[in-house]
Amino acid sequence: LTASFACPPGFLDRLDSFSEIGSTGDGGVDRVEASPANGLARRELARRMEAAGCEVRVDGIGNMFGLMPLAQQTAGQDAPWVFAGSHIDSQPKGGRLDGAYGVLAAVEAAGTLRDRLNGQKPRANLGVVAWTSEEGARFQPSLLGSSVHAGILPLEQALARKDGSGVSVADALDAIGFRGTQEAPKPAAYVELHVECAPELERSGTRLGVFDRWWGAHKLELLFSGATAHTGPTPMAMRKDALLAAAEVITGLRRLADAAPAGALHTSVGRLEVLPNSPNVVPDQAKLFVEIRSADAGVMADAHARLLELIPYAAAIARVTHRIVRDEYRAPGAFAPGLRDLARATAAEFGQTPQGLETIAAHDAMPMARICPSVVVAVPSRDGLCHSPREWTEPADLELGVAWLGAMLERLVLDGPPVS
Amino acid sequence: LTASFACPPGFLDRLDSFSEIGSTGDGGVDRVEASPANGLARRELARRMEAAGCEVRVDGIGNMFGLMPLAQQTAGQDAPWVFAGSHIDSQPKGGRLDGAYGVLAAVEAAGTLRDRLNGQKPRANLGVVAWTSEEGARFQPSLLGSSVHAGILPLEQALARKDGSGVSVADALDAIGFRGTQEAPKPAAYVELHVECAPELERSGTRLGVFDRWWGAHKLELLFSGATAHTGPTPMAMRKDALLAAAEVITGLRRLADAAPAGALHTSVGRLEVLPNSPNVVPDQAKLFVEIRSADAGVMADAHARLLELIPYAAAIARVTHRIVRDEYRAPGAFAPGLRDLARATAAEFGQTPQGLETIAAHDAMPMARICPSVVVAVPSRDGLCHSPREWTEPADLELGVAWLGAMLERLVLDGPPVS
Numbered sequence: 001l002t003a004s005f006a007c008p009p010g011f012l013d014r015l016d017s018f019s020e021i022g023s024t025g026d027g028g029v030d031r032v033e034a035s036p037a038n039g040l041a042r043r044e045l046a047r048r049m050e051a052a053g054c055e056v057r058v059d060g061i062g063n064m065f066g067l068m069p070l071a072q073q074t075a076g077q078d079a080p081w082v083f084a085g086s087h088i089d090s091q092p093k094g095g096r097l098d099g100a101y102g103v104l105a106a107v108e109a110a111g112t113l114r115d116r117l118n119g120q121k122p123r124a125n126l127g128v129v130a131w132t133s134e135e136g137a138r139f140q141p142s143l144l145g146s147s148v149h150a151g152i153l154p155l156e157q158a159l160a161r162k163d164g165s166g167v168s169v170a171d172a173l174d175a176i177g178f179r180g181t182q183e184a185p186k187p188a189a190y191v192e193l194h195v196e197c198a199p200e201l202e203r204s205g206t207r208l209g210v211f212d213r214w215w216g217a218h219k220l221e222l223l224f225s226g227a228t229a230h231t232g233p234t235p236m237a238m239r240k241d242a243l244l245a246a247a248e249v250i251t252g253l254r255r256l257a258d259a260a261p262a263g264a265l266h267t268s269v270g271r272l273e274v275l276p277n278s279p280n281v282v283p284d285q286a287k288l289f290v291e292i293r294s295a296d297a298g299v300m301a302d303a304h305a306r307l308l309e310l311i312p313y314a315a316a317i318a319r320v321t322h323r324i325v326r327d328e329y330r331a332p333g334a335f336a337p338g339l340r341d342l343a344r345a346t347a348a349e350f351g352q353t354p355q356g357l358e359t360i361a362a363h364d365a366m367p368m369a370r371i372c373p374s375v376v377v378a379v380p381s382r383d384g385l386c387h388s389p390r391e392w393t394e395p396a397d398l399e400l401g402v403a404w405l406g407a408m409l410e411r412l413v414l415d416g417p418p419v420s
Numbered sequence: 421l422t423a424s425f426a427c428p429p430g431f432l433d434r435l436d437s438f439s440e441i442g443s444t445g446d447g448g449v450d451r452v453e454a455s456p457a458n459g460l461a462r463r464e465l466a467r468r469m470e471a472a473g474c475e476v477r478v479d480g481i482g483n484m485f486g487l488m489p490l491a492q493q494t495a496g497q498d499a500p501w502v503f504a505g506s507h508i509d510s511q512p513k514g515g516r517l518d519g520a521y522g523v524l525a526a527v528e529a530a531g532t533l534r535d536r537l538n539g540q541k542p543r544a545n546l547g548v549v550a551w552t553s554e555e556g557a558r559f560q561p562s563l564l565g566s567s568v569h570a571g572i573l574p575l576e577q578a579l580a581r582k583d584g585s586g587v588s589v590a591d592a593l594d595a596i597g598f599r600g601t602q603e604a605p606k607p608a609a610y611v612e613l614h615v616e617c618a619p620e621l622e623r624s625g626t627r628l629g630v631f632d633r634w635w636g637a638h639k640l641e642l643l644f645s646g647a648t649a650h651t652g653p654t655p656m657a658m659r660k661d662a663l664l665a666a667a668e669v670i671t672g673l674r675r676l677a678d679a680a681p682a683g684a685l686h687t688s689v690g691r692l693e694v695l696p697n698s699p700n701v702v703p704d705q706a707k708l709f710v711e712i713r714s715a716d717a718g719v720m721a722d723a724h725a726r727l728l729e730l731i732p733y734a735a736a737i738a739r740v741t742h743r744i745v746r747d748e749y750r751a752p753g754a755f756a757p758g759l760r761d762l763a764r765a766t767a768a769e770f771g772q773t774p775q776g777l778e779t780i781a782a783h784d785a786m787p788m789a790r791i792c793p794s795v796v797v798a799v800p801s802r803d804g805l806c807h808s809p810r811e812w813t814e815p816a817d818l819e820l821g822v823a824w825l826g827a828m829l830e831r832l833v834l835d836g837p838p839v840s
Contacts, residue, residue, distance in 0.1 A: 092696040093648050093704070137698040198653035215652070219699070228513050230806040231688035231711050232635070232781035233618035236677050238804065243689060247670035254664055257656050268651035269663060271699045272692065276512040278557040279639070279691045279709035281807045284513070289699035291651050361652035384658065386650040387701045 004349050005116075005406040007399035008108045015104055015398070018044060019096035028389025029096050033089040033133040033144075034062070034169070039176030041088050045103065045130055052111030054128060058180025060155050062173045063145040065184040066128035068110055070413060074121040080188035082412045084109065084405060085129030087145075087364060091137045095391025097381075101398065102193040103130045109406035113413065123416035126409060127187065131364045132173075138163045139172075140289075141219065141328055146364035149184070150371050164273070189417035190374040191339065192365045193405045195393050199384030200357055207397050208354040208404060209378040210343045215266075215360040216332035218292040218304050222249065222311060226320035228276060228284040239282050240319045243274050246286035248314035249307075253290065256303055256310075265303055266293040266360060287325070295332055295358050335365065336373030338418030339408075343377050346407040350400060361386065373418055377404065424769050425536075425826040427819035428528045435524055435818070438464060439516035448809025449516050453509040453553040453564075454482070454589070459596030461508050465523065465550055472531030474548060478600025480575050482593045483565040485604040486548035488530055490833060494541040500608035502832040504529065504825060505549035507565075507784060511557045515615075515811025517801075521818065522613040523550045529826035533833065543836035546829060547607065551784045552593075558583045559592075560709075561639065561748055566784035569604070570791050584693070609837035610794040611759060612785045613825045615813050619804030620777055627817050628774040628824060629798035630763045635686075635780040636752035638712040638724050642669065642731060646740035648696060648704040659702050660739045663694050666706035668734035669727075673710065676723055676730075685723055686713040686780060707745070715752055715778050755785065756793030758838030759828075763797050766827040770820060781806065793838050797824065 021044060022029040022037030031038045045064060046056045054066030071079035086102030106128040113126065131149070136142025139161045147153040159170035159179075173179035196202075201209050226240030250269045257267040271289040292307065294300040315322040347354045357378065365374040379401040382392040393401075412418075441464060442449040442457030451458045465484060466476045474486030491499035506522030526548040533546065551569070556562025559581045567573040579590035579599075593599035616622075621629050646660030670689045677687040691709035712727065714720040735742040767774045777798065785794040799821040802812040832838075 091648070091698050091701050093701070135698075136700055137696075140699060142700065196653075197650050199655070199658070217652070227805075227810075228511070228808045229804075230617050230781050231690050232637070232686065232713055233616075233779070233806070234686075234804060235619070235683065236674075236686060237682075238619070239688075241674075241688075243692060244670060244674055247667035247689075250664060250667035251671055254656075254661075262657075263655065266652065266654075266656060268659075268661075268700075268702060269667075270651050270701050270703060271697045272663060272694050273697075274692050276557075277691045277693075278511050278555075278807075279560060280556055280562065280688075280711065281511050281513070281690050282688060283690060291700065293652055359653070361650050384649075384654060386653070387698075388648045390647075 005403045005410060007402040008112050011108055011399060011402055012395050015101065018100060018104060024093065024389060026389045029090050029094055030092050031088060031090040032092055032138045034172035034176050038089055039178065042178050045088060048107050049128060052107050053114050054110065057182040057184050058178055059182055059184055060180060061145050061148040061158050062132040062178045062180065063149055064130040066107060068114060068126040070117060071122040071125045075123050080124045080417050081127050081185045082124045082409060082417055083127045083129050083187035083190045084409055085131065086192050086194055087131045087134035089133055089135050091135055091387045093389060095386060095388055097195045097391045097393060098197065098386050099134060101195055105193050105402040105405050109402055109409055112406055113410055116410065120414060122413045124413050126413050134364055139169050142362055143364055143367050146367040150367040152367050152370060187372050189339065189372055189412055190365055190368040191405065191408055192363055192376045193401050194363060194376055194378055195386065195391065196378040196381045197361045197386035198381065201355055201380035202382060204355055206355040207380065207400060208347050208352045209357045210340050210354045211335055211359040211376040211378065212340055212356045213295065213334045213358045214332060214366055215293045215295045215358060216297060216300050217330045218300060219328045220290040220324060221326040222288045222290060223323045223325050224286045224315060224320045226284045226318065229282040231280045231282055234282060241282050242286035242318065242320050243283040245314040245318035245320050246272055246288050248317055249288060249310055252310045252314065253307065256306055260299060264294060264296060264299050267291065293360055297332055333369065335369060335375040336418065336420050338420050339373050339375035342408055342411060343375060346411060347404060349407060350404060373420055425823045425830060427822040428532050431528055431819060431822055432815050435521065438520060438524060444513065444809060446809045449510050449514055450512050451508060451510040452512055452558045454592035454596050458509055459598065462598050465508060468527050469548060472527050473534050474530065477602040477604050478598055479602055479604050480600060481565050481568040481578050482552040482598045482600065483569055484550040486527060488534060488546040490537065491542040491545045495543050499545050500837050501545045501547050501605045502829060502837055503547045503549050503607035503610045504829055505551065506612050506614055507551045507554035509553055509555050511555055511807045513809060515806060515808055517615045517811045517813060518617065518806050519554060521615055525613050525822040525825050529822055529829055532826055533830055536830065540834060542833045544833050546833050554784055559589050563782055563784055563787050566787040570787040572787050572790060607792050609759065609792055609832055610785055610788040611825065611828055612783055612796045613821050614783060614796055614798055615806065615811065616798040616801045617781045617806035618801065621775055621800035622802060624775055626775040627800065627820060628767050628772045629777045630760050630774045631755055631779040631796040631798065632760055632776045633715065633754045633778045634752060634786055635713045635715045635778060636717060636720050637750045638720060639748045640710040640744060641746040642708045642710060643743045643745050644706045644735060644740045646704045646738065649702040651700045651702055654702060661702050662706035662738065662740050663703040665734040665738035665740050666692055666708050668737055669708060669730055672730045672734065673727065676726055680719060684714060684716060684719050687711065713780055717752055753789065755789060755795040756838065756840050758840045759793050759795035762828055762831060763795060766831060767824060769827060770824060793840055
């Protein structure tokens with residue numbers, strides 16, 4: 001190879017046109033998993049995968065694979081697969097880059113790579129993938145499709161998960177025609193390009209980042225149950241106010257984060273369901289979705305223990321009962337050293353020295369790391385924003401990211417996946 | 421009159437059969453204003469009004485009147501009207517007595533009274549009324565229909581109020597066929613029989629209550645606006661979390677009530693709308709429905725002032741902006757002395773001495789008190805519960821209440837309404 005890998009001309013325009021699917025009119029997109037807009041985006045992605053020369057497959061959880069068996073002639077039927085991808089579902093008021101950028105970059109890098117391989121002998125096949133329901137906005141847990149592919153979550157359990165209206169993943173995928181029946185190979189390496197979703201690269205003025213580690217997370221679903229009563233005459237001391245208990249948890253949880261060393265602990269309540277939610281009825285039910293995140297397993301264990309004290313305290317104040325419906329733990333971990341080295345080596349070809357980062361957001365590369373060497377690489381997010389219509393990355397950085405991903409995939413396809 | 425007024429036989433069965441409309445299966449009803457179940461209940465009420473000998477009219481805001489022009493022959497076209505009634509809309513998880521008991525009692529008392537008047541010369545006509553949207557569960561403010569009839573709220577403004585889904589009162593009433601065009605007379609006296617919705621009668625072992633005064637109320641709608649962001653990587657100090665601000669108000673408001681003398685101040689947040697309400701997105705919007713109630717105008721003014729300090733404090737903690745969308749005030753007041761005396765005098769015919777009460781819950785008699793002498797009389801609520809499927813009043817007390825209401829109406833129809 002003489003010329004270094006370049007972003008295909010027109011990539012930014014094609015990214016823009018993809019962002020029109022599910023556009024919220026303010027720069028953002030609403031492509032929540034298995035929504036009509038998500039279905040349209042999936043159809044457009046299939047079209048683009050085919051145009052890039054991929055064979056499109058959809059598996060039982062709706063993961064979309066664009067397969068390019070580059071090495072089967074030279075390395076045989078058992079040639080390993082290198083995967084690149086991300087997700088195209090979004091938050092309800094999501095941004096246009098989170099996920100979709102990495103998928104489209106992988107599709108375009110694959111198409112370009114195919115053309116560059118003329119006469120060479122690849123050791124690995126290439127696959128592009130868009131994982132189902134990464135965001136966890138409509139269905140919990142997040143990382144649903146990649147967790148099924150990695151064998152962490154049984155397919156039947158994943159299909160049975162329900163949204164807030166009681167619609168299952170299975171029915172929702174059927175409704176958009178994307179509950180597939182096809183098999184896909186397991187990769188021997190997985191590379192995910194993503195916008196950073198944090199302000200570190202912008203702060204240091206660095207254009208590329210390599211995630212070395214990921215933060216751990218506790219994700220809990222809490223239910224407080226009281227009794228409906230009239231907000232007027234019911235004596236304050238007799239009320240069993242589920243919303244009050246929820247509010248005590250929300251404020252108490254924030255104080256936990258404020259009391260920790262700066263940046264060591266992130267806490268949040270993003271979703272709160274209140275019933276009956278009438279202005280003059282004491283709420284008898286409040287369901288909270290709580291998150292605790294840290295890079296330090298000790299800090300997280302301590303915060304989790306304090307939360308478990310806070311919950312009955314809040315319930316007692318509000319005279320309600322409490323129940324922990326779900327308490328999921330993801331341990332902190334490290335991405336593959338071989339892929340992190342490769343990312344740094346290829347970045348040098350573009351004159352860049354990537355910054356080492358820790359990802360606090362979850363990525364599909366985390367479940368994939370359970371079955372193969374995996375890594376997430378990043379371009380900057382302005383103001384660190386993700387899950388917002390105000391997501392923004394400089395166009396030149398978006399193009400640089402595509403080229404960098406292409407260069408990495410070229411090395412992986414030609415040399416074969418690393419051992420770790 | 422020789423025999424004292426008696427509850428019509430079978431009243432309890434007919435109350436039970438009415439409770440089947442919109443039944444929630446747990447003893448409660450869901451007949452939120454202009455819902456399909458509410459439409460069914462309205463049709464059944466019209467049928468019962470006609471069976472009792474009333475002419476049914478529906479006005480522009482959906483109030484249902486059952487008119488019995490008893491005095492027109494003896495006292496002429498300008499004979500005054502005595503009204504009795506309440507409401508048949510309910511909370512989403514409401515009880516079967518709140519409102520419906522008073523309406524059905526009035527219908528049955530009117531039917532019985534008509535039969536007892538044989539040969540006597542009434543000075544007043546009798547009207548039974550079911551007011552639209554007393555509860556304020558779906559449309560705010562509460563007391564909508566009676567406020568329109570009392571001239572406090574212009575009809576067009578009331579029809580334009582929208583529910584959480586953007587459906588107007590006008591469209592909702594049209595959908596169930598109960599936006600009427602008929603006129604109804606203004607009453608010269610209004611009597612409302614209601615379950616107490618508080619525990620005072622039960623505590624004192626008294627079977628009947630007369631509300632002498634009503635508490636005042638501030639009802640506010642607050643909006644906090646922040647910015648969506650990823651709950652993971654976004655540094656805690658950069659978050660603009662609208663739900664956190666809401667939680668600070670909910671807990672702070674409760675502390676205000678706890679700090680006041682026992683029973684002097686009631687505060688609540690019954691409804692909270694969170695957007696986008698996704699588990700891993702910092703909420704950018706939270707709308708709260710806040711209530712402050714007291715019998716003492718000074719206590720309420722002080723609590724209101726402290727709330728107005730709490731709102732910007734909560735906004736500052738959460739780094740969000742705040743807006744007071746609505747701040748409605750209802751001053752405390754007193755019911756008509758003449759009707760309160762009449763209620764006590766007729767109760768004596770049944771061997772009862774009613775307890776004097778203050779109503780903290782709003783009733784349609786409060787707007788009506790602006791145009792004519794009005795009163796609310798009550799039977800006990802077990803555990804003080806209202807707005808709950810667990811509402812309960814002893815059957816014998818329900819029957820006693822109907823007889824008492826009938827006796828009051830008989831006196832009012834024969835003697836004419838009081839001056840005050």
